[in-house]
Amino acid sequence: MSQPYKTHLTYEVSYADTDRMGFVYYANYLVFFERTRSRLLADVGYPYPKLEADGFGLPVIEAHVDYRASATYGDLLDFHGWLDSHTATRLRVACEVRKQGALLAVGYTVHACLNLQSMKPTRLPSRLAETLADPSDSHE
Amino acid sequence: MSQPYKTHLTYEVSYADTDRMGFVYYANYLVFFERTRSRLLADVGYPYPKLEADGFGLPVIEAHVDYRASATYGDLLDFHGWLDSHTATRLRVACEVRKQGALLAVGYTVHACLNLQSMKPTRLPSRLAETLADPSDSHE
Amino acid sequence: MSQPYKTHLTYEVSYADTDRMGFVYYANYLVFFERTRSRLLADVGYPYPKLEADGFGLPVIEAHVDYRASATYGDLLDFHGWLDSHTATRLRVACEVRKQGALLAVGYTVHACLNLQSMKPTRLPSRLAETLADPSDSHE
Amino acid sequence: MSQPYKTHLTYEVSYADTDRMGFVYYANYLVFFERTRSRLLADVGYPYPKLEADGFGLPVIEAHVDYRASATYGDLLDFHGWLDSHTATRLRVACEVRKQGALLAVGYTVHACLNLQSMKPTRLPSRLAETLADPSDSHE
Numbered sequence: 120m121s122q123p124y125k126t127h128l129t130y131e132v133s134y135a136d137t138d139r140m141g142f143v144y145y146a147n148y149l150v151f152f153e154r155t156r157s158r159l160l161a162d163v164g165y166p167y168p169k170l171e172a173d174g175f176g177l178p179v180i181e182a183h184v185d186y187r188a189s190a191t192y193g194d195l196l197d198f199h200g201w202l203d204s205h206t207a208t209r210l211r212v213a214c215e216v217r218k219q220g221a222l223l224a225v226g227y228t229v230h231a232c233l234n235l236q237s238m239k240p241t242r243l244p245s246r247l248a249e250t251l252a253d254p255s256d257s258h259e
Numbered sequence: 260m261s262q263p264y265k266t267h268l269t270y271e272v273s274y275a276d277t278d279r280m281g282f283v284y285y286a287n288y289l290v291f292f293e294r295t296r297s298r299l300l301a302d303v304g305y306p307y308p309k310l311e312a313d314g315f316g317l318p319v320i321e322a323h324v325d326y327r328a329s330a331t332y333g334d335l336l337d338f339h340g341w342l343d344s345h346t347a348t349r350l351r352v353a354c355e356v357r358k359q360g361a362l363l364a365v366g367y368t369v370h371a372c373l374n375l376q377s378m379k380p381t382r383l384p385s386r387l388a389e390t391l392a393d394p395s396d397s398h399e
Numbered sequence: 400m401s402q403p404y405k406t407h408l409t410y411e412v413s414y415a416d417t418d419r420m421g422f423v424y425y426a427n428y429l430v431f432f433e434r435t436r437s438r439l440l441a442d443v444g445y446p447y448p449k450l451e452a453d454g455f456g457l458p459v460i461e462a463h464v465d466y467r468a469s470a471t472y473g474d475l476l477d478f479h480g481w482l483d484s485h486t487a488t489r490l491r492v493a494c495e496v497r498k499q500g501a502l503l504a505v506g507y508t509v510h511a512c513l514n515l516q517s518m519k520p521t522r523l524p525s526r527l528a529e530t531l532a533d534p535s536d537s538h539e
Numbered sequence: 540m541s542q543p544y545k546t547h548l549t550y551e552v553s554y555a556d557t558d559r560m561g562f563v564y565y566a567n568y569l570v571f572f573e574r575t576r577s578r579l580l581a582d583v584g585y586p587y588p589k590l591e592a593d594g595f596g597l598p599v600i601e602a603h604v605d606y607r608a609s610a611t612y613g614d615l616l617d618f619h620g621w622l623d624s625h626t627a628t629r630l631r632v633a634c635e636v637r638k639q640g641a642l643l644a645v646g647y648t649v650h651a652c653l654n655l656q657s658m659k660p661t662r663l664p665s666r667l668a669e670t671l672a673d674p675s676d677s678h679e
Contacts (some may be wrong), residue, residue, distance in 0.1 A: 134568040137279035145459040147428035150555040168613040179425040183463045194586040275430045285599040286569035290415040308473040319565040323603045333448040415564055419557035
């Protein structure tokens with residue numbers, strides 16, 4: 120069975136990201152996850168701004184983070200993300216945050232597909248469902 | 260000549276607001292200013308959500324902050340705001356952030372009135388212009 | 400068996416809290432959770448700034464949020480929080496975010512107790528452990 | 540007279556950066572400015588984390604932004620920053636935010652040099668003052 124496509128991006132921690140304990144504030148990891156899945160969607164050929172322009176949204180209905188180690192100002196982080204699973208109407212994206220290989224945080228977000236006009240749940244757009252079913256075509 | 264109406268609200272600093280120097284991160288003062296002018300508009304009888312529902316926006320075209328002293332996690336702050344000046348199409352709101360009377364920051368924001376349909380500049384809605392001309396009627 | 404003490408605070412959503420879908424950005428719920436547990440610790444008699452001054456930290460090692468409905472600019476939210484469970488070295492705090500009674504989000508954070516000098520895990524300070532064992536004494 | 544050294548970095552706007560008007564929230568430009576001056580200090584050979592490790596801080600005492608055009612989710616922005624002026628104890632850094640060449644925002648921050656032990660104002664470390672006096676040596 121094939122491995123899911125993994126996206127990768129780097130990020131430099133800003134002073135704004137830190138808190139007075141000296142480390143990246145915990146809520147910011149969800150921003151990191153967003154950056155990662157945003158890149159993942161772009162990599163598999165359906166960038167989120169395009170998806171929104173097509174009338175779809177993917178609001179988060181569940182988020183989970185396990186924090187293993189801390190990061191601070193100036194650190195260069197690696198974000199990795201991949202599609203964990205999906206149904207006709209939902210996606211689950213897994214993310215990892217690493218620093219020089221060491222795992223800082225791992226977690227996932229679950230997204231429901233929303234029709235932005237009616238603001239009601241809907242099926243994933245076929246273009247996305249197909250891409251996700253076989254991402255190998257989109258990013259050679 | 261009459262003094263402008265001054266709004267006042269209190270705010271408790273969260274851990275999220277701080278940075279690794281131990282104090283409130285400087286950009287957050289612009290969020291404090293937003294909270295203050297939001298309350299100011301509500302106090303003078305034209306809350307910003309109502310203004311947006313009526314098709315107007317007040318995007319910031321200029322912001323300035325002078326930082327005098329620092330605040331940290333758990334501090335109870337006082338925000339004061341008032342209309343500094345306005346023209347047919349622009350507003351200038353002044354804000355102060357204080358802690359137990361001591362001035363922490365002072366500054367202002369300038370706003371252009373925008374038609375949210377056309378996204379073009381427009382005159383302030385008459386309801387707001389009238390209220391601002393004589394706020395004394397709106398908040399006894 | 401007694402119910403745990405529940406803290407309660409209110410919060411007004413700022414424009415800064417929203418994103419371009421029009422709702423509160425999902426990471427901000429973790430900031431809401433922080434505000435809630437901060438109030439919880441103050442209510443049970445051991446405010447977090449005091450705990451830090453005593454050389455302890457409670458960094459988050461796990462966070463989870465289930466999102467049920469959205470909030471937007473100007474909404475008045477109710478945050479509820481309570482101690483879910485604790486061991487000699489860890490706490491779990493549960494939080495709910497409601498709007499006019501309706502549940503918007505529910506989740507929890509798990510915290511390890513840290514010695515801020517050595518930055519190593521340590522036992523919860525006895526003062527906190529005792530308070531948590533019987534919070535009924537601290538907030539009549 | 541020589542031109543000051545200009546630093547340059549790129550940044551991709553996240554969903555978190557936007558607000559419900561659909562654009563980058565105005566306070567985030569001060570975060571962009573921070574990223575820019577952070578890179579500027581690294582480029583001229585004295586990264587801010589090193590400066591802090593040496594016992595110095597450069598808290599912002601004044602900030603100003605003129606907003607000219609808006610940015611939104613997914614935009615690739617260019618940040619440019621340079622030393623505007625400095626005295627024995629203060630720095631002024633200018634910043635521009637551009638999108639495909641078009642100016643979105645321009646402004647500056649003024650920083651006082653702080654001794655992080657005493658938390659009192661002090662002279663800029665000689666290493667920084669010298670570098671700033673002649674940045675041409677530091678980044679060929």
